[in-house]
Amino acid sequence: METCTRTIHGLPLLRPGHDANERILGVLGRAAEYYDVDIYGLGFSSTHYLCAAAHNQCYGEPPVMWS
Secondary structure, eight states: OEEEEEOGGGOOOOOOSHHHHHHHHHHHHHHHHHHTEEEEEEEEOSSEEEEEEEEHHHHSSOSOOOO
16 A cells, blocks of 8 residues: 655645654554554655555555565
């Protein structure tokens, strides 16, 4: 499953930095544990983010071949 979310009106509300990185990874890590989801890739910019994840009960192994 791929998710793309943008900020309200496309405003640059996600400020890059070490603190933001720690918070984002902490929230995603906690959510991945709670919902039994594997996160395969993510990307953040100041106006939106992209996340590729799969729920283990629905998909099992990811349908992507990694080299």
